[in-house]
Every structure is written in structure tokens, then in C-alpha cells.
Amino acid sequence: MRVLFAGTPAVALPSLEALLAAGHEIVAVLTRPDAPLGRKRVLTPSPVAARAEELGLPVIKADKVDAAAAEAIAAAAPDIAAIVAYGALVPEKALSIPTHGWINLHFSLLPAWRGAAPVQHAVINGDAVTGASAFQLEKGLDTGPVYGTMTESVRPSDTSTELLERLSHSGAVLLAQILDGIGAGRLAGVPQRGEISLAPKLTLEDGHVRWADPALAIDRRVRGVTTEPGAWTMLAGQRFKLGPVALRPDITDLGPAQLRIEAKSVLVGTGSHAVELVMVQPSGKKLMQATDWARGLANKEDVVFE
Template sequence: MRVLFAGTPAVAVPSLDALIEAGFDVVAVLTRPDAPLGRKRILTPSPVAARAAELGIEIIHAAKVDAEVTARIAAVAPDVAAIVAYGGLIPRAALEVPRHGWVNLHFSLLPAWRGAAPVQRAVIAGDDVTGAVTFRLEEGLDTGPVFGTLTETVHPGDTAGALLERLSHSGAALLAQTLSAIDAGKSVALPQQGDVSLAPKLSLEDGRLDWRQPALAIGRRARGVTPEPGAWTMLEGQRIKLEPVLPAPEASALPPGQLALDGKRVVVGTGSHPVELTRIQPAGKKMMAAADWARGQATLESVVFE
């Protein structure tokens, strides 16, 4: 079966590899254009584009699937299109090109967390279980009928990045299985059932920690925004980046945002019990252990995160 693969970030690469390993004829890859990265803003191919180049697969770079891009997709004559985190909408004209349509691998248990940041939102919300589904792509936002489902436990220390890494591999196998069933004429897509929740893309502001919230909520948010957009707070008018915090219920109570030493640990007050800081990146400096940063503060007890 001839497959068009659409994807952009590193999380989509395992799916591309899984389709190749399963013997599908991946005739082209649709991915976002090269983007400037790093301090020098060097134009860099997407992880999917880089992998496709290694595999010798034709690459269609497109920020938007317009009539010209749709014609290029039609020219490679795919039987089906597989899409994993491409990062753009697929219009009706393109949806109608492959005879078996488009199959989307989505990292949530639809209809929960429809949108661009399902794993991040699941961690922030404190979900105990999440997963991935393959579904038939429609013009609606993640509304199509579901082919296959897998579940994944959300561990207490999971960051969004760690959870997404696991799902990218288990989901890749699910995608290959779904396309195999479609190829064999044995696929069944069932309507989504359950309560709908939305997972819009995270903004920088979503990473700001509100120390007035309970420690549990702060910990979930810090893990949910790691690695992107990252957790942060304000100190004396400057943005301070933070790695995920740890619960410290046995530490002495502190006002929200107030820092203190608890033995060798650096703790900060919340709306409930304190949390322990792990690593901190002050403005203009590298990420460092919280204890090392604390030694550079004249009086830690006078430091209050905003």
C-alpha cells in the first residue's frame, strides 16, 4: 500500500520508522518548512524531514496545504495518508485524495483532549491514565471515528516530554497495525464516545507557576509544561526558568512564593505545603542545581518568587 506520511517533530519519527519497518511503501513525506533554530537562527530541517532524507523519501515542505501542495500529494498517488503531529490543517480537497483517506495518530483517548497539546494538558489536569488513538481525519478538530486505541499509565513523576516519548513508540506500533488492517480490508472505525475536552496549544504564559495554588497543582503544571514551553516564575522583574518541582510536605509551612532552606533542600511556599526546587535557570545564565543557585543568594529567606 502506498502511504503519504505527514509529520514534523521528533515525536513523529518513530511512526515513520514503524511504517517503513512494516513494509509499507512510503512514497512521500509532508512536513513543515525548515525553521531557524538556536541563537544563530540557522535554518534546520524538521526531525521528520531529516529522517526522510536519510531514507531517500521524497519530501514535500509546506506550512499550509493549499491547491499546489494538494496537487503534489495527488501526484504521488497515495492509497492512504498517515498523519502524526504535522502542525497544520488538512483541507477537504486534500482529505479526498487518498482512496482510504487520512489516518491520524493522536496522543489522547479521544474525545478527551482534542487539540494540539493533549499530553501536556493530561499531565496538568492530573489524569491517571491517557493513551493514543488512530482515527479517520475529518475537517472537524479531532472528531473522526476511531480505528484503534491503546492506554498508558501516567506515572507520578512523568513530565509531558517523558510521557510523550513513550506514547510516540507505542503509538507508532498502533499506527502500523491500523494501516495493515485497512490494507487487509479488516478495519472498523467507530464513532467517538464520552465527554469532550479540549487541549489547545500551550503558550508561554501557561508555564508560569502560581505559588498561591496547592503544591499538587503546581507540580502537575511544572511537569506538564516540561520541556515546552517550560516552567517559570518572576524574581525581581526577571523571568526565572525552573525544572519540575518535588513535593516537600514535611517542610515547615511558608507563605506562597517564599523561599527557604530545609536542610540541603531549597523549598518554596505554595497554597498548601512547600515544594522542593530541583534546578533553576536565572536570566542570562545556564540551568543549575537549586542548591548551587541558593548559595549565591545573600539571604535566601528574603527571596520571594512572584
């Protein structure tokens, strides 16, 4: 089929490659405009834009599907649109431009975790299994009929970045299969059934570790916000960034936010048992081993997170 592909970050690239490998004709790629990156704020194409340009595919850059973008999409005359993490809602008037509409690859088992951050919320909430759903876009937020799903176990050590990386590849296979089936007239969408949960975009505050919470909840939160928006606590009035922690159920005598610095470990008390810090990033410094940071402290006994 003639496919419009809509996507922006690197997580969308496996789907673009899978559709090409399956023999679909990508008539245009819709992606977000170039964005300033790095300290010098250099305007840089999105990963999807850069790959599309390497492949010689026509690229439509738009921060939303406005009248100009809709006109460009219509001019490409797609049979169907495949959308993976484009980064903006598709207005109702644009949904009917492709003959078969828009098929969205969403990284959850709908109707669980509708919204912008499904993988992060799955990790934070301790889901044992998640997956991806290919569904028909409609006016509601992630409410359309589902054409197919795949499942993925959430590993105890998974960060949201690691889990999303796996889902991006297995989900790409699903998306290509769904477009094949729709093109052949073999598939029909099925209305969503089950308990609805919402996964709004995470903010910086979502990464704030509250040490009075149980250790397991802290572990899940830190992994869920890694690498974006990132986990952090406060130390001496400044933000102190944290990498994933290790659970230490053998240490139960530390109060919430209280530190114990040992020769080979840095322990922090929580609302249950301790956690061990692995990687940390003090304000104004680079990411480092927690033990390296601790060796540089003048008064180790006085350090308490806020």
C-alpha cells in the same frame, strides 16, 4: 499500501520507521519547511525531513496543505495518508486525495483532549491513564471515527516530554497495525463516544507558576509544561525558570512564594504544603541545581518569588 506520511518533529519518527518496517511503501513525506534554529538562526530541516532524506524518500515541504502541496500529494498517488504531529490542519478538499483518506495518530484517548497539546493537558490535569488513538481525519477538530487505541499509565514523576516519548513508540505500533488492517479490509472506524475535553496549544503564560495554588497542582503544571513552553516564576522583576519540583508535605509553615534555603534543599511555600526546587535557571544563566543557585545569593532571607 502506498502511504503518504505527514509529520514534522522527532516524536513522529517512530511512526515513520514503524510503517517502513511493516512493509508499507512511503510514496512521499509531507513536513513543515526548514526553520531557523539556534543563536545563529540557521535554517534546519525538520527531524522528519532529515530522516526522509537519509532514506531517499520524496519530501514535500509545506507549512500548510495549500494548492501546490495538494497537487504534489495527488501526484504521489497514495492509497492512504498517515499523519503524526504534522503541525497544520488538513483542509477538507485535501481529505479525499488518498483513496482511504487520512489516518491521524493522536496522543490521547479520544474524545478526551482534542487539540494541539493533549499530553501536556493530561499531565496538568492529573490524568492517571492516557494513550493514543488512530482515527480518520474529517472536517472537525479531532472528531473523526476511531480505528483503534492504546493506553499508557501516567507516572507520578512524568513530564509531558517523557510521557510523549513513550507514547510516540507505542503509538507507532498502533498506527502500523491500523494501516495493515485498513489495507486488508478488516477494520472500520467507530464514532467517538464519551466526555469531550479540549487541549489547546499552550502559551508562555500557561507555564507561569501561581504559588497560591495547592502543591499538587503546581507539581502537575510544572511537569506538564516541561520542556515546552517551560515553567517559570518572577524574581526581582525577571523571569526565573523552573524544572520539575518535589513535593514536601512535611513542610507546612511557609506562605505562598516564601522561600526557605537550607544546606541541602531550597523550599517554596504554596497554597498547601511546600515544594522543593530541584533545577532552576535564573535570567541570563544556564540551568543549574537549585542548591548551587542558592549558595550564590547574598541575602537569602530576602528572597521571595513574585
